[in-house]
Amino acid sequence: LFHGSRATNPAEIFNGECGFDIRFAAIGFWGIGIYFAVDFRYSSSYSHTCPGVGKQLFLAKVTTGSNIKLDPDNKLRVPPLKPPSYLPTDRYDSVRGITGGYMVYI
Helix, strand or coil: CEECCCCCCHHHHHCCCCCCCHHHCCEECCEECCCEECCHHHHHCCCEEECCCEEECEECCCCCCCEEECCCCCCCCCCCECCCCCCCCCECCEEEEEECCEEEEC
16 A cells, blocks of 8 residues: 655654654544555655655555445544444454545555
């Protein structure tokens, strides 16, 4: 999946100890999260421009686990509970949705 880091130099992410760190994530259509797109064209609008190098994106292997397709909800903080569930820990691992015609995973 593809990820654009926009203002953050990609070197800070891949040379860092934490990798993709949600503490630096901005709010999006599905709340605060790290967004990955199936199609690079979506992520290219979030690419980082490095002087003398050009635009950069990540191509990452992402384990989405058990996921659910949801409509946008920018108040989302964690994936929803799996039905029927009475345990607060029995949640989906990730959320997916469509924006601008592109499938994204959060």
